[in-house]
Amino acid sequence: MNTELLGIYLNDHLAGTTAISELARRVSRTHPELRLLADDLEADRKELLDFMREVGVEARPHKAAIGWLSEKAGRLKLNGRVLGRSPLSDVLELEGLRVGIEAKSALWRTLRKLQSFDEERLERLARRAAGQAELVDQYRVRLAPGSFNAPPISGVDVERTFTVAASPEGVVEYLRDFSRTEQWDPGTVSCRRLDNGPVEVGSRWHNVSSFLGRRTELVYELTRDEPGGLRFVGRNDTATATDDITITAGSTPGTTRIAYHAHLEFTGLAKLGAPVAKLALEKLGNDTEKSLIRVLGSVR
Numbered sequence: 001m002n003t004e005l006l007g008i009y010l011n012d013h014l015a016g017t018t019a020i021s022e023l024a025r026r027v028s029r030t031h032p033e034l035r036l037l038a039d040d041l042e043a044d045r046k047e048l049l050d051f052m053r054e055v056g057v058e059a060r061p062h063k064a065a066i067g068w069l070s071e072k073a074g075r076l077k078l079n080g081r082v083l084g085r086s087p088l089s090d091v092l093e094l095e096g097l098r099v100g101i102e103a104k105s106a107l108w109r110t111l112r113k114l115q116s117f118d119e120e121r122l123e124r125l126a127r128r129a130a131g132q133a134e135l136v137d138q139y140r141v142r143l144a145p146g147s148f149n150a151p152p153i154s155g156v157d158v159e160r161t162f163t164v165a166a167s168p169e170g171v172v173e174y175l176r177d178f179s180r181t182e183q184w185d186p187g188t189v190s191c192r193r194l195d196n197g198p199v200e201v202g203s204r205w206h207n208v209s210s211f212l213g214r215r216t217e218l219v220y221e222l223t224r225d226e227p228g229g230l231r232f233v234g235r236n237d238t239a240t241a242t243d244d245i246t247i248t249a250g251s252t253p254g255t256t257r258i259a260y261h262a263h264l265e266f267t268g269l270a271k272l273g274a275p276v277a278k279l280a281l282e283k284l285g286n287d288t289e290k291s292l293i294r295v296l297g298s299v300r
Helices: 003-030 032-054 061-074 088-114 119-148 168-175 178-184 268-296
Strands: 156-164 188-193 204-211 214-226 229-235 239-249 256-266
Touching: 003 032, 003 088, 003 156, 032 088, 032 119, 088 119, 156 268, 168 239, 168 256, 168 268, 178 188, 178 204, 178 268, 214 239, 256 268
Parallel strands: none
Antiparallel strands: 156 256, 188 204, 204 214, 214 229, 229 239, 239 256
């Protein structure tokens, strides 16, 4: 067997498996239910490294780096949005995963033909690839109609997902009173309730924030109040801010996974400031995540 050609072939596939592993990690941040798929794809990459060691093929770091960079460059694709995620992002990312899984499946079939590797192990990996492909197809087909029927939206988006050392019930109870943003939102200067009675859908707050060096006032309303999530919508003459907070039980008892999505929509001439606002909102997202972990409890 020509080991030089085999080395080139395996290293090329190593670059590909690195790219799809990185892509799967990114997809799983938007769709947490696909985290096991991301784990499987990373395990497949390690299986390939094992095969390479068995036949004395050295992994070439620059090839793996190309795969890593390819995935990062894929984020710059034209998907109909200059800033933030496009409704097409789900479809394009899942199609990219599907192509990558098929290439990996072809790799396992090729290695079986060479008869230099463990037959049973390759058969197991081929079956796992078939299951991965089927799972990705199911998600892709399910999400496609919503992606193409999504209404046109402009503005900027920031998403953060993290885990805190508090129960889901405690997190919901704490966050649903928006006046507490003074404690966890670094941009909030003041926030006061505008109505009385129990906090419920329709409750409103007057929020004063510092953003891009200026004070901004918005009236926020609680529009979703459920055990699994909250939504606050703030409005003024130039912008609409939507904070979606999804709350699920963490992987260990007594912890909570928080998915925080902020969307800022501008009107009129204020739209011209969207690129600058995106950068400011990204930093604010990082600071907000740190503050919420500090207030609700850090997972050790």
